[in-house]
Amino acid sequence: MKKLVFSLAILVLVSCGGKKEEEPFGKSKEVESVSVTEESVKDVNPLVEEGQKLFEGKGTCSACHQPENKVIGPSLKEISKIYTEKNGNIITFLKGEAEPIVDPSQFEVMKANFAITKNMTDEELASLEAYIKSF
Incomplete structure (x- = not known):
């Protein structure tokens, strides 16, 4: 992508x-x-556009993540960089099936959001990943 x-x-x-x-x-x-x-x-890229809508809406991701700055969780820029460098799979992580590779100290906070991301379709998760990796 x-x-x-x-x-x-x-x-x-x-x-x-x-x-x-x-x-x-x-x-x-x-x-x-x-x-x-x-x-x-x-x-x-419509996949990225849809991912942004999910990120800011249904996913409630923007409450903890911002494009350039760390708020509660790491920035999208940092997430994209580390997942790209380590060839990580964001979708697997959002399904709760992989260990955190960006900021493990915030994992407990993120686990609460798995209730939302685990209920997303594969297409929604792919668009969310495309949006995050666009940074």
């Missing part, structure tokens, strides 16, 4: 790099440059 988003971002950057294109009759025109931001990449 992350490779797909990265490839899409590269494709957008390469194809919209502010180059001049030739019109059929030899006249040139400026091609508008497109800025690729974290938000615009998220908008392209």
